[in-house]
Amino acid sequence: xxxxxxxxxxxxxxxxxxxxxxxxxxxxxxxxxxxxxxxxxxxxxxxxxxxxxxxxxxxxxxxxxxxxxxxxxxxxxxxx
Ligand code: SF4
Ligand code: SF4
Numbered sequence: 468x469x470x471x472x473x474x475x476x477x478x479x480x481x482x483x484x485x486x487x488x489x490x491x492x493x494x495x496x497x498x499x500x501x502x503x504x505x506x507x508x509x510x511x512x513x514x515x516x517x518x519x520x521x522x523x524x525x526x527x528x529x530x531x532x533x534x535x536x537x538x539x540x541x542x543x544x545x546x547x
Pocket of ligand 1: 515516517522
């Protein structure tokens with residue numbers, strides 16, 4: 468499954484990523500970080516298409532996107 472990691476201490480709560488996500492996978496967290504900002508959290512992980520728009524718009528580089536890649540079958544595993 469695709470996933471994103473949010474550095475909640477970097478996040479300043481601008482919510483550009485919420486606006487950018489075409490799948491509504493990101494929402495406000497509701498708990499302030501050490502700086503008093505309200506960071507975002509990743510929800511609806513099953514919907515994430517790993518488009519990386521959230522990471523691209525984040526001005527604080529607080530989001531990292533991981534795309535799930537299916538392992539190719541080797542001759543050995545295909546025979547098993
Ligand atoms: S990678 Fe794309 S689909 Fe996934 S959370 Fe970010 S903007 Fe949304
Ligand atoms: S765009 Fe970055 S700084 Fe703004 S709310 Fe999203 S993660 Fe936080």
